Amino acid sequence: MSTPLSVLDLAPIAEGSDAAQSFRNTVDLARHAERLGFQRYWLAEHHGMPGIASAATAVLIGHVAGATRSIRVGAGGIMLPNHSPLVIAEQFGTLEALYPGRIDLGLGRAPGSDPKTSRALRRDLQSDPDAFPNDVVELMDFMADEPRQTVQAVPGRGAKVPVWILGSSLFGAQLAAMLGLPYAFASHFAPAQMMQAIEVYRATFKPSAQLAKPYVMLGFNVFAADNDEEAQLLATSMQQAFVNLRTGRPSKLPPPVPGYLDQIGPQANAMLREVLACTAIGSPDTVRRGIREFIERTGADELMITSQIHDHAARARSYELLAELY
Incomplete structure (x- = not known):
């Protein structure tokens, strides 16, 4: 088997333990994965979950990247509805400046929490179905060499951070294909539409500056x-x-x-x-x-x-x- 393998870490908090121990385990596992030759090490954004410690995802990515040397480290993913695209551009522009060539940014449209927690995270939650695609495009523009927007992401502008679309339905597959981005499907817990999503993504993929063919x-x-x-x-x-x-x-x-x-x-x-x-x-x-x-x-x-x-x-x-x- 030659298919690359990577690690998704939810920074689990085990019964009888706490977040501090979870973070020590995360660093130890990331170093272990690096020695073993895994491709990348991603952390997922969840909120209000007693058993998941990776809520401040960008902070933990920086901690893991600082504790490792070569493995790619990233978000699998950042739940963009919870955040301003500018803030994420600044956070990942900062991470890329600190750890050049090693940072990935996976983006999802689920809140990663319950509705009450979502409102507490970002009180101006939109019901517009185009909000997530528009936010992705806005975020990518903030990190472009020549942004169209007058507001500047510093750090962030010109950051060479690969953007991925995450999903568990056809929506993410269609968006990733339209934007010419790599696609990560959450088949580890929501496999129902996996085969259909893969087919849609590959059939409708449009090459982009980031990616020439579907991935x-x-x-x-x-x-x-x-x-x-x-x-x-x-x-x-x-x-x-x-x-x-x-x-x-x-x-x-x-x-x-x-x-x-x-x-x-x-x-x-x-x-x-x-x-x-x-x-x-x-x-x-x-x-x-x-x-x-x-x-x-x-x-x-x-x-x-x-x-x-x-x-x-x-x-x-x-x-x-x-x-x-x-």
């Missing part, structure tokens, strides 16, 4: 361990977290529970099968087969691997086993 990165969950049984146990932490979230009880990342899937009802099991369809759980051989089949089915240009594992050492080991397959 698709897909989210994929990996729980790798020395044997299938251990990996299945590790995966129960994420399974519990999803069930808690979808039933209105968001939590810190729980410790694994033996036989968890046998303890929940058929409705919860069906939900997990749906949202975690793009997942490989097991020994290296099992994971290799799962990833190979996924790449063959999708033609992914790159995989963004997330491993929501309660124990940090087991999480690092999962990425290590995955890297050894390559």
Whole structure:
């Protein structure tokens, strides 16, 4: 397998731990991923979530970039409806000035939070469906060599920060294709429209100054361990977290529970099968087969691997086993 692999880190806060430990784990994992040869290390913006510490995403990206040397570091993503495009241009212009050639900016249109938190983040939330595309274009113009706008992003103007569109529906696929940008699909938790979105993106892609041909990165969950049984146990932490979230009880990342899937009802099991369809759980051989089949089915240009594992050492080991397959 030669498809590049990258890391998506939600900076999980495990039960019995706190944000400070989560950030120490993030730095350790980023350095580990760099040594193992992963392509990039992305952090996701979420708010009001007890188990996710990456709310101040740009701050954490700077912390990780400063603790590493060569791996690309970026946002997977910044939820643009929460922010002024000018502020994001300044933040990522600053990051690019500090860590030139290493910063990525993935943009999403979901709020990454509940409606009350969204209002608290940005009180002038718009219902205009064109708001997100317009904000993306405005943000990209702020970082252009010769912006059309009179307001200047300093730092930001002329920043060579690759912009990605993130999505879990056809909307993001169409926007990424229209603007000629790379497209990252959130198949690690919302795979329902993945194949259709990939087809739309590739069929309607228009080359741009940033990108000559379509480039698709897909989210994929990996729980790798020395044997299938251990990996299945590790995966129960994420399974519990999803069930808690979808039933209105968001939590810190729980410790694994033996036989968890046998303890929940058929409705919860069906939900997990749906949202975690793009997942490989097991020994290296099992994971290799799962990833190979996924790449063959999708033609992914790159995989963004997330491993929501309660124990940090087991999480690092999962990425290590995955890297050894390559």
